[in-house]
Amino acid sequence: MALTYAAFFIISSFFDGEARQTISYTEFARQVNGGNVKDIYATGLSIQGDLKKAQPIPGDKQRDTFTKFSTVVPVFANQEQIFQQLSQQNVTIQAEPADGQRGTFWNLVLSLLPILLLAGVWIWLMRRAGSMMGGGGGGLGGIGRNRAAKPVESGKVRVNFSDVAGIDEVENELIEIVDYLKEPGKYRRLGAKLPKGVLLTGPPGTGKTLLARAVAGEASVPFFSASASEFIEMIVGVGASRVRELFDEARKVAPSIVFIDEIDAIGRTRGASTIGGHDEREQTLNQVLTEMDGFTGNEGVIVIAATNRPEVLDAALLRPGRFDRNIVVAPPDQQGRVAILRVHTRGVPLSPAVQIPVIAKSTPGMTGADLANLVNEAALLAARRGHNAVSPADFADALEKLQLGTARAIVMPEEERTRTAYHEAGHALLGMLLPGADPVRKISIIPRGRALGVTLSTPEDDRYAYDERYLRGRITGALGGMAAEQVVFGIVTTGAENDLEQVTSIARGMVGRWGMSPLIGPLTILPTEGPPQAASATLASVDDEARRIVDECYADAQRLISDNRHRLEGIVAALLDQETLDEADAYAAAGLTRD
Ligand SMILES: Nc1ncnc2c1ncn2[C@@H]1O[C@H](COP(=O)(O)OP(=O)(O)OP(=O)(O)O)[C@@H](O)[C@H]1O
Numbered sequence: 340m341a342l343t344y345a346a347f348f349i350i351s352s353f354f355d356g357e358a359r360q361t362i363s364y365t366e367f368a369r370q371v372n373g374g375n376v377k378d379i380y381a382t383g384l385s386i387q388g389d390l391k392k393a394q395p396i397p398g399d400k401q402r403d404t405f406t407k408f409s410t411v412v413p414v415f416a417n418q419e420q421i422f423q424q425l426s427q428q429n430v431t432i433q434a435e436p437a438d439g440q441r442g443t444f445w446n447l448v449l450s451l452l453p454i455l456l457l458a459g460v461w462i463w464l465m466r467r468a469g470s471m472m473g474g475g476g477g478g479l480g481g482i483g484r485n486r487a488a489k490p491v492e493s494g495k496v497r498v499n500f501s502d503v504a505g506i507d508e509v510e511n512e513l514i515e516i517v518d519y520l521k522e523p524g525k526y527r528r529l530g531a532k533l534p535k536g537v538l539l540t541g542p543p544g545t546g547k548t549l550l551a552r553a554v555a556g557e558a559s560v561p562f563f564s565a566s567a568s569e570f571i572e573m574i575v576g577v578g579a580s581r582v583r584e585l586f587d588e589a590r591k592v593a594p595s596i597v598f599i600d601e602i603d604a605i606g607r608t609r610g611a612s613t614i615g616g617h618d619e620r621e622q623t624l625n626q627v628l629t630e631m632d633g634f635t636g637n638e639g640v641i642v643i644a645a646t647n648r649p650e651v652l653d654a655a656l657l658r659p660g661r662f663d664r665n666i667v668v669a670p671p672d673q674q675g676r677v678a679i680l681r682v683h684t685r686g687v688p689l690s691p692a693v694q695i696p697v698i699a700k701s702t703p704g705m706t707g708a709d710l711a712n713l714v715n716e717a718a719l720l721a722a723r724r725g726h727n728a729v730s731p732a733d734f735a736d737a738l739e740k741l742q743l744g745t746a747r748a749i750v751m752p753e754e755e756r757t758r759t760a761y762h763e764a765g766h767a768l769l770g771m772l773l774p775g776a777d778p779v780r781k782i783s784i785i786p787r788g789r790a791l792g793v794t795l796s797t798p799e800d801d802r803y804a805y806d807e808r809y810l811r812g813r814i815t816g817a818l819g820g821m822a823a824e825q826v827v828f829g830i831v832t833t834g835a836e837n838d839l840e841q842v843t844s845i846a847r848g849m850v851g852r853w854g855m856s857p858l859i860g861p862l863t864i865l866p867t868e869g870p871p872q873a874a875s876a877t878l879a880s881v882d883d884e885a886r887r888i889v890d891e892c893y894a895d896a897q898r899l900i901s902d903n904r905h906r907l908e909g910i911v912a913a914l915l916d917q918e919t920l921d922e923a924d925a926y927a928a929a930g931l932t933r934d
Pocket residue numbers: 502503504505506542543544545546547548549550600645646647679682706707708709711
């Protein structure tokens with residue numbers, strides 16, 4: 340990435356200087372006298388310009404000519420006289436102070452290039468470190484861009500509420516704001532106070548950005564968008580000034596919308612630790628707050644911010660007069676998914692056999708972005724297969740690819756393949772046997788990504804809260820792979836690493852966060868964010884309790900596997916034969932029926 344940008348700078352600077360003839364000031368004065376100058380562009384004392392009639396290049400043997408020239412004005416020259424001559428000849432004169440951009444800007448860039456490169460590499464490394472520690476990825480976001488935000492002109496936001504589907508309640512909450520942006524006068528006359536800030540919270544891909552754009556589109560007002568993480572990833576010290584710039588621009592064309600994505604990047608509770616500059620973050624946050632406080636509320640700039648981590652936000656952001664309106668954007672339910680699929684298949688030819696409600700039913704938990712992606716994948720598959728409309732099979736295969744990952748073409752040794760079959764069959768069998776567990780949708784022993792096999796269970800429909808029995812079932816099911824290996828081969832392999840991570844995190848949550856351990860009681864010991872809140876003795880008890888739960892679940896898993904060994908063998912045989920089993924095949928192979 341860093342290299343791409345560097346190449347961009349160098350190429351641009353060469354193009355900028357191409358074919359411009361450097362001439363002496365005397366020659367320049369002569370051309371002015373002769374009335375042969377068309378226009379000039381002065382940057383400090385250096386002048387670039389164009390001649391009306393081409394002139395021979397001095398001293399050039401091929402007698403080539405030039406019209407583009409550059410020259411430098413001696414500090415002692417009488418510029419007044421030249422200026423008057425040029426004005427009389429109606430020459431277009433443009434000028435900028437010496438430290439302005441253009442010309443010298445590129446020189447500056449070139450001289451700063453090594454530093455920019457270093458900074459770029461450094462930021463990239465920091466981001467890598469950040470994403471390895473669980474933060475978002477994204478690469479070298481804002482470098483190379485020199486403005487905080489490029490406004491999208493009012494007419495250019497083509498998105499409106501008809502493009503946002505399945506979240507009508509949220510739309511309704513925003514309609515008031517659209518109305519205000521359309522007719523601020525109506526509200527002003529009545530002295531009504533509108534929110535200055537709206538906070539959209541919800542998981543990634545639920546359409547927060549889309550909604551903000553749609554509000555701008557509906558109201559036909561300019562839309563300024565910036566990502567808060569860009570503010571602080573730029574070279575240190577510019578975050579606050581970019582915020583100021585952004586709001587200045589927005590005020591100039593009010594009514595308008597300023598959209599700040601990932602507000603948590605600057606809006607975290609002060610004092611919570613992150614990698615990189617604290618002060619930078621706080622200064623940037625303070626600038627946002629100052630800008631918002633600065634509005635009288637009549638200026639018509641509405642700030643919409645988005646985050647998927649509202650719990651980490653500084654309380655200062657949520658105070659009245661700031662982001663005092665919080666709108667939760669949840670993943671769509673089944674009806675919502677139908678609506679979203681309809682929006683995204685508007686321009687896609689579907690075979691008559693495709694039933695949108697069936698697809699919606701098989702995609703619980705998927706967000707709008709996931710569904711958009713699904714439609715696109717299905718269309719790609721259909722095109723590759725030479726279909727002229729997207730078929731149900733294209734959808735099914737696209738869904739499998741999205742849910743399980745792309746298959747890897749490697750040949751597994753027979754022994755490993757068999758072991759994987761037992762491991763996945765173990766997960767699947769427990770998923771089928773445990774009361775209240777999510778139904779098993781698919782089992783596969785085709786290697787995908789880093790996994791040798793996959794068992795996919797998804798809820799019947801959308802779940803919003805989990806009870807203890809369900810969570811224990813999740814732990815038991817996750818241990819099912821390991822338990823099957825233990826029961827059948829007497830040893831376990833490294834293949835269970837991922838399972839154990841899940842198990843640990845659920846068990847610790849049950850004890851330290853959701854009050855499901857009688858010993859610890861209903862206390863938050865392990866908050867979602869920040870360090871544990873308890874004395875070390877209590878923390879040790881949390882670990883003991885988590886371990887007790889996991890031990891109990893593991894014992895359950897082994898017992899269920901032993902007691903149902905014939906069902907396990909049934910699934911294994913089918914898997915070794917067919918490699919991938921769908922829901923019906925899997926239950927049939929186990930000799931079970933789904934209720
Ligand atoms: N409710 C929806 N209706 C229609 N399309 C949707 C919806 N939600 C998401 N999408 C699709 O998913 C894409 C990504 O959504 P968007 O970027 O708005 O999500 P987001 O919530 O802002 O995600 P993030 O938190 O990752 O920024 C949209 O451009 C759109 O194509």
